[in-house]
Amino acid sequence: MLERFHVPDTQAVRVDSDGLRQTVISLFEKVGVPSDDAAVAADVLVFADLRGVDSHGVSNMLRSYIRGYNEGTVNPVPKWKIIRERPATATIDCDGGLGVVVGPKAMEIAIEKAKNVGVGMVTMRNGGHMGMISYYAMQALDHDMIGLSMTAAGPGVVPTFGSEPRLGTNPIAVAAPSSKGHPFVLDIATSIVAANKLGLARRIGSLIPGGYVTDMEGTPIMEENPLPEQYRVLPLGSTREQGSHKGYGLACVVEILCGILSGGGYAFMPERLANPYGHYHHMVAAYSIDAFTDVDDFKGLMDDWMQGLRDTPTAPGHEKVIVPGGPEDEEYQKRIHGGIPLHPEVIDWFKDITKELEVPYLLSIDGL
Amino acid sequence: MLERFHVPDTQAVRVDSDGLRQTVISLFEKVGVPSDDAAVAADVLVFADLRGVDSHGVSNMLRSYIRGYNEGTVNPVPKWKIIRERPATATIDCDGGLGVVVGPKAMEIAIEKAKNVGVGMVTMRNGGHMGMISYYAMQALDHDMIGLSMTAAGPGVVPTFGSEPRLGTNPIAVAAPSSKGHPFVLDIATSIVAANKLGLARRIGSLIPGGYVTDMEGTPIMEENPLPEQYRVLPLGSTREQGSHKGYGLACVVEILCGILSGGGYAFMPERLANPYGHYHHMVAAYSIDAFTDVDDFKGLMDDWMQGLRDTPTAPGHEKVIVPGGPEDEEYQKRIHGGIPLHPEVIDWFKDITKELEVPYLLSIDGL
DSSP states (O other), rough: OOOGGOGGGGGGGEEEEEHHHHHHHHHHHTTTHHHHHHHHHHOOOOHHHHHTTTTGSSIIIIIHHHHHHHHHHHSOOOOEEEEEETTTHHHHHHETTTTTHHHHHHHHHHHHHHHHHEEEEEEEEEOOOOSSSSHHHHTTGGGGGEEEEEEEOOOOOOTTSSOOOBOOOOEEEEEOSSSSSSSSSEEEEESSSSSHHHHHHHHHTEEEESEEEEEETSOOSSOOEEOOSSSSETTTSSSTTHHHHHHHHHHHHHHIIIIIIITTTTOOOHHHHHOSSOOEEEEEEEGGGGSSSSSSHHHHHHHHHHHHHSOOOBBBOOOOOOTTTHHHHHHHHHHHHHHHEHHHHHHHHHHHHHHTTTTTOOOOOOTO | OOOGGOOOOOGEEEOOHHHHHHHHHHHHHHOOOOHHHHHHHHHHHHHHHHHGGGGSSSHHHEEEEEEEEHHHHHHOOOOOOEEEETTTTEEEETOOOOOHHHHHHHHHHHHHHHHHHHHEEEEEEEEEESEEEEEEETTTGGGGGGEEEEEEEOOOBBBBBSSOOOOOOOOEEEEOOSSSSSEEEEEOOSSOOHHHHHHHHHHHEEEEETEEEEESSBBBBSSSSEEOOOEEOOBBSSSSGGGHHHHHHHHHHHHHIIIIITTOTTTTHHHHHHHOSSSEEEEEEEEEEGGGOOHHHHHHHHHHHHHEEETTTOOOTTOOOOOOTTTHHHHHHHHHOOOOEEEEEHHHHHHHHHHHOOOOOOOOOOOO
């Protein structure tokens, strides 16, 4: 985690996760989301905050979701349904429902299929935002499965050599269980940086490293700078020589598996750009470890391998080698006991919105 | 394709692909590979050369394979077998057989499973080198499927902040069909550059860009330089700030899905480092498009999307936006008619080895 994309601790107010979750549930319910769905969606959001993924927690996402419900660009009571199915596969039409509502259910379907035939893979079209996508991949862990999730978002990222955005930040998440310590959890945008992190950097006044964005002509800005007013995001790799064709190519794979394979379409198609509803397409998958190898053998290998990675001698100037999911797990342990740090401006928003929508304000620093 | 990783045309001798394939088949047969397997392996190699992927064609790989057979580190007559199986999955023990021999068969199994249940996913342990892995992903195309292939190789790449190699270059390939023009084919190392490309750059005397390798202490070399005598390869992203944790994380995913899920193990485990036999672990998968959506709809969307990517306005100094698989397809069309350019030193090797092993030298520039 780079400091420039985190709320500095000195500015933060720490709130209890249970009170935060309750407040978020009430807000979702107030805008028309059924209670069960509200609980699921709140859990996805607060889990992101607990894991230190501030960019995808309540600060950035909740107000955008509430706005979506109020403006009618998200369906609070989606009649999502499976429109095609095989023993290992399903395609779901989300009917404009948020990914944080339909996603957990889609992953449950994938897990059930993986129990039956070894693999379950579910594409989702016409949905809303997924929040922190590793949530869905991590649903597989308790079932001794490997989880995969990805989401195809609206255009914001330029292809290599291009000057106009054609792809979303199209993140990929993979979770795999171990028996000791934290599970392996990777959750990465295929762009050089997640869009929400740029928003966060602007809010807290951080500079953006070179190679993150282009000017409006498509030329990469290679020096550290404040985020320009207008910009395009670069793919992972920044420039062709440093491998931007790989980040761009991976974003394409996400577009194919989420948008095109679900029948939902692609980021820059005119119909999509004209329609504010059901913008996002997703894919979740579960792989039963037992279908491939002995589960205990797998976890034993994972333990040894992850420990070996952590034990890698470090390069000068660095303290330790990190295994994906480690910092988020550490942050989770801290925040589940010590509270979630929120920017005072976010606290104010909660005070205002709970008053406006007449729901109880339950954010609390008591008992921490 | 960057010029520094290609044999300059002025130095090259162009040879006919059929004669080259026949010669390669004879060489494989002479070192003990059964005729059917020899034909498959030769096809994987020559297909790489035809697609312009010189780093994974006969120049770099064939002599390494022949050496492996001669030194007994590769099994010419592997008794590979399925050791675990579900309707959507299989795990294959390759018995030390080359990936270019067992891989095409594993992908056929995945395709068959995808026909039955929508998805087929096959992990492979204790195998040899896979050559150009997009070969396997591309096998899916004629079946109206999406193909995926990846391979976990020996340690050569440092994790972010590490000074010793813990992961292979662990490439990922994805192929998806369209109805017009070339299919989508992505084939990328999760390291900043494929190991074979560094070897090729050394042979043709090219400089290496900054951010490709570290010194032996693990510090990234950020200036353009000739390839040092000793070095470690960096993950895609080069440094933490430019996203090396993403390249490192993707390499980990390949290790999990190929090495650990197959029960084969991981790159730096002591048993593996002590044993020169069956070093590589792989995964291939096929996704039936019809299991998710209408095949014609899918291909129509692919056509429009890929054309839209090609039509993206370019950034200053760049001529066009490329769709993954486009340059390789163009090169294929040129080389299938005009021959495959080989470095004179490679031609000499063919002359020597065919004489030594007493097989016919059929490399020909006739009729081109």
